[in-house]
Amino acid sequence: MDSIDLEVLKTSAAWIAAGRRCELITVIKTWGSSPRPVGATLAICEDGTVVGSVSGGCIEDDLIARVRDEGISRTIPEIVSYGITADEAHRFGLPCGGTIELSIEPLSAHSRIDELLARLEQHELVQRRLDLRSGEVELSKAAPGAQMQVSEQAMVTLHGPRWRLLIIGAGQLSRFLAQIALAMDYSVTVCDPREEYRAGWHVDGVQLVHEMPDDVVLEMNLDHRSAVVALTHDPKLDDLALMEALKSDAFYVGAIGSRVNNSKRRERLLEFDLTPEQLTRLHGPIGLYIGSKTPSEIAISILAEMTAIKNGVPTNMIVPHAAAPTQPGDAVCVVESGAV
Structure with missing residues (x-):
């Protein structure tokens, strides 16, 4: 059985290999109550197919609708927020006052997903650094106890057996x-x-x-x-x-x-x-x-x-x-x- 994290990465790798446009969405910050924790991931394909989860389902519905209506056109990562107002919290199924911030990353062969998966097959705990301005990715071995980090310049996520x-x-x-x-x-x-x-x-x-x-x-x-x-x-x-x-x-x-x-x-x-x-x-x-x-x-x-x-x-x-x-x-x- 694969963890959700691995399932998202493996599906993303398959879409990239098939030449399909896709994006990786990661929960990077929450305020108040939220359905999914920081670090939760979801991958979405150009046809609206998704794997993984970042909310109770309503945010996924909005992401799918946007992809089907507008396609996938991002070339660099983007940070988006849901649930800033009480109305939005109700609309997207967030508890009252809940807010969630997401990183949306367009994936390609340069995203190094295959290399990441190969290292995970060796049971390595891997640190993935995404440059939020250019989309460039760096992989390195993570130190025990390392935590996810997000700044204006980069997002560092952890993958593998923690x-x-x-x-x-x-x-x-x-x-x-x-x-x-x-x-x-x-x-x-x-x-x-x-x-x-x-x-x-x-x-x-x-x-x-x-x-x-x-x-x-x-x-x-x-x-x-x-x-x-x-x-x-x-x-x-x-x-x-x-x-x-x-x-x-x-x-x-x-x-x-x-x-x-x-x-x-x-x-x-x-x-x-x-x-x-x-x-x-x-x-x-x-x-x-x-x-x-x-x-x-x-x-x-x-x-x-x-x-x-x-x-x-x-x-x-x-x-x-x-x-x-x-x-x-x-x-x-x-x-x-x-x-x-």
Whole structure:
């Protein structure tokens, strides 16, 4: 599965290769409430076909109508605004007072979209600098933690995996988790030293390694854009890796297991050199409470919790699986087989 960013770029590249005129639209600034975040993209072809999104749909409708009526005639980038007045906010489906500013860039072979895609295939985080006066494009490797920047002279956007996810264990749940995480712009590594589990395990775009998980955690030098999820149920594999991950800057560290197993895991980890404060960072049972029972549902639950933590959602607004309600007689179903 491709992320929206990749889908927009790949479609743009295909239009350019076919000799069709097209434009790349990027959200560069918002005021008040807006449907799409800064950095969201949309590509539009000369026939009005679009891919991607920059609003709830009404701005897209206006862009399409303009292209169909006027064609694509821009030769250099242009900055446009929607929703400046209350009437416009209502017209374009923006919340009252919402305003969105867009960069509209005419694309051609000189836009270096093919080169950008080639670098993204190598899982590189790429910085794309667009000169807003001339339309010239420069590509370079982006530094960790880099942010989108816009000035009167240039717009710098980031493309590629901006977050990293280490999954310990190559099982069925790992496959679903890896596939969804890829679509969310994560660079995914799956680690399992057990050959019988690795055999036949494959997801395009995911690195599969066989070293011991704790060694991989140390080699990855986890930062605040990294997450670790342990899915093996095997303390020999999970515990040491979790210990190292909890001492790192990773924004999320979680492990599968029931409440009982999670309690035993915490007792074991305290026997290592972890502090109680470090141990409080461990999420387990893992995931948000959504009544998940199948591997695909559990994967969604895990990524939902990761996303909430990544986005800074207040703790009192998150219902983790550890706080899942249970009823007499169904605790085993909910905790042991139903989730995580």
